[in-house]
Amino acid sequence: MNELLWVLAKIGFMLLLILGLLPTMIWAERKGAAYMQDRIGPNRASIGGIFRLAGLVHPIADVLKLVFKEDIIPAGVNRFFYHVAPWLVMVVALSTFAVIPFGDKLYLGDLAINLQVADLNVGVLYILAMTSLSVYGVVLAGWASNNKYSFLASIRATSQMISYEINMGLAVLSLILATGTVRMGEMVHSQGELLFGFLPAWGVVIQPLGFIIFIVALFAEVNRNPFDLPEGESELVSGYHIEYSSLKFALFFMAEYANMIVGAAITATLFFGGWQVPWLTTDVLRSNAGPLLTGSVAIGVCLNLLFAAAAWRHYERFRGRLGDRRELEPMILAIIFLLMAAGSALFLALGKPWLITEAAAAHYATITQIGAFVLKTLFFAWLFIWVRWTLPRFRYDQLMHLGWKIMLPLALLNFFVTAAVVLVVNS
Amino acid sequence: MRGGEAFYLVEILKGMAITMRHLLSNMFDPQRMPTLEYPDQKPEYGPWLRGRHRLMKREDGSPRCVACQMCSTICPADCISIVSGEDDRADVEKAPESFDINLLRCVYCGFCVEACPCDAIRMDTGIFELAADNREAFKVDIDFLLNNTTDGVRR
Numbered sequence: 001m002n003e004l005l006w007v008l009a010k011i012g013f014m015l016l017l018i019l020g021l022l023p024t025m026i027w028a029e030r031k032g033a034a035y036m037q038d039r040i041g042p043n044r045a046s047i048g049g050i051f052r053l054a055g056l057v058h059p060i061a062d063v064l065k066l067v068f069k070e071d072i073i074p075a076g077v078n079r080f081f082y083h084v085a086p087w088l089v090m091v092v093a094l095s096t097f098a099v100i101p102f103g104d105k106l107y108l109g110d111l112a113i114n115l116q117v118a119d120l121n122v123g124v125l126y127i128l129a130m131t132s133l134s135v136y137g138v139v140l141a142g143w144a145s146n147n148k149y150s151f152l153a154s155i156r157a158t159s160q161m162i163s164y165e166i167n168m169g170l171a172v173l174s175l176i177l178a179t180g181t182v183r184m185g186e187m188v189h190s191q192g193e194l195l196f197g198f199l200p201a202w203g204v205v206i207q208p209l210g211f212i213i214f215i216v217a218l219f220a221e222v223n224r225n226p227f228d229l230p231e232g233e234s235e236l237v238s239g240y241h242i243e244y245s246s247l248k249f250a251l252f253f254m255a256e257y258a259n260m261i262v263g264a265a266i267t268a269t270l271f272f273g274g275w276q277v278p279w280l281t282t283d284v285l286r287s288n289a290g291p292l293l294t295g296s297v298a299i300g301v302c303l304n305l306l307f308a309a310a311a312w313r314h315y316e317r318f319r320g321r322l323g324d325r326r327e328l329e330p331m332i333l334a335i336i337f338l339l340m341a342a343g344s345a346l347f348l349a350l351g352k353p354w355l356i357t358e359a360a361a362a363h364y365a366t367i368t369q370i371g372a373f374v375l376k377t378l379f380f381a382w383l384f385i386w387v388r389w390t391l392p393r394f395r396y397d398q399l400m401h402l403g404w405k406i407m408l409p410l411a412l413l414n415f416f417v418t419a420a421v422v423l424v425v426n427s
Numbered sequence: 428m429r430g431g432e433a434f435y436l437v438e439i440l441k442g443m444a445i446t447m448r449h450l451l452s453n454m455f456d457p458q459r460m461p462t463l464e465y466p467d468q469k470p471e472y473g474p475w476l477r478g479r480h481r482l483m484k485r486e487d488g489s490p491r492c493v494a495c496q497m498c499s500t501i502c503p504a505d506c507i508s509i510v511s512g513e514d515d516r517a518d519v520e521k522a523p524e525s526f527d528i529n530l531l532r533c534v535y536c537g538f539c540v541e542a543c544p545c546d547a548i549r550m551d552t553g554i555f556e557l558a559a560d561n562r563e564a565f566k567v568d569i570d571f572l573l574n575n576t577t578d579g580v581r582r
Binding site for chain 2: 036039040043212321386
């Protein structure tokens with residue numbers, strides 16, 4: 001019974017993580033794109049006329065708008081598949097997360113909690129299966145919409161998926177050969193070791209070429225620029241979700257970002273050590289929890305003070321420019337940052353974090369590892385956005401050329417070299 | 428295609444460096460961006476801007492217009508309609524009884540200003556924000572036009 005509760009708690013945590021990152025991703029996409037193109041980007045929506053949070057309110061407003069819009073079902077659609085497709089995309093994206101570990105084993109008394117929703121013994125293969133399932137939603141949506149553009153988009157999605165799935169599979173296979181396991185938990189554990197005494201044995205260090213092939217194939221799998229041919233605006237209007245409106249469109253829109261987050265989490269787990277903090281193993285984290293916690297809280301105090309000063313400077317500098325309540329926002333933010341700094345300082349003075357108990361040290365280690373995992377995921381999610389606003393879209397024949405004539409031979413080469421090295425080392 | 432360019436990686440990294448440079452410099456100095464935050468900041472136009480029309484007054488406050496119909500004749504959009512009437516004053520023969528401009532029809536070409544023989548109509552108010560939520564608001568009459576002022580505020 002207790003274990004079931006813990007599984008539910010872990011599922012809830014994962015869902016909250018993805019659904020919490022979704023609006024952040026949409027915000028980062030819009031604001032990041034704007035700043036890269038020397039624009040200001042979204043900043044109009046506000047809460048109570050005061051809080052604009054640099055555009056972070058916009059995703060909420062967007063989703064609210066989409067939910068309350070009319071749900072149009074065009075004539076001639078295949079109703080069942082038309083309704084199923086957006087949910088399929090979303091559900092597949094969310095369920096891929098089940099096998100991704102986000103922390104080391106946590107011991108509560110005699111209860112060992114594996115911080116992973118499902119520790120499948122075919123972990124990596126499950127991920128490959130689920131990511132290739134995600135194209136089914138796109139294909140069904142394009143086909144069921146009874147629209148030639150979305151149909152073309154789904155054809156493109158299929159062929160793109162087939163071409164790049166092979167490369168992705170070969171890259172992951174090389175990694176499996178190198179680490180000797182397909183369980184996600186064991187893979188992350190083996191990445192906590194050090195190579196030559198100083199280099200973390202991350203997948204990217206063991207398999208640099210494999211990583212490049214994997215990340216390129218991943219971009220193609222989640223349909224992101226430069227491989228977002230299934231939604232090429234210039235020639236396919238908007239690709240497979242032309243005929244969708246309201247909540248169903250919102251689902252497709254959010255599923256794209258959910259897929260990005262999942263892809264980022266997979267990359268972080270397979271190639272960048274998952275929840276491992278480089279050079280700090282779980283034991284090191286637990287035994288040095290006191291000084292580490294004190295140091296991080298002290299850094300937190302300094303950062304909060306810095307943010308407060310920056311917000312206050314912004315308030316002083318731009319006072320009187322807008323002439324309404326929006327001007328108060330940086331001042332209120334400065335006060336909040338100051339309060340947070342004061343709270344952290346109070347915790348430092350009264351909580352005496354350097355005298356941490358052993359049980360609390362274990363929790364501290366787990367929280368640090370979850371933080372490391374989220375940070376790595378965020379970085380790769382940002383990479384998707386960064387690349388999208390840097391590169392133009394591939395032409396279709398270029399896509400096929402890159403997939404079959406460049407990446408496939410490279411992936412095969414990488415696979416055979418890895419196999420040969422593993423054979424030599426093991427014999 | 429050379430081998431290095433075929434795999435694109437170096438070129439991609441160069442491009443990413445450019446976008447990141449733009450992002451960071453815009454983040455730390457938002458004033459760099461050329462965007463004008465329109466409803467909060469207004470653009471500054473020169474005095475040659477053809478904004479909303481106004482009718483000039485004589486020293487006694489009556490309109491300068493002598494209802495000669497030249498502006499409504501030259502108007503390519505046919506948006507000015509004047510009803511002329513007699514005036515009792517010794518030095519004035521005619522004066523407009525009504526002077527209506529349909530701003531929805533107006534193309535802001537300024538021909539009426541050029542045509543006017545006594546400098547009675549001008550487009551120098553500097554008002555360029557012409558928006559309303561009903562059509563009637565765009566049909567402006569003589570009282571409105573006489574009280575349109577150059578500082579952009581209707582008194």
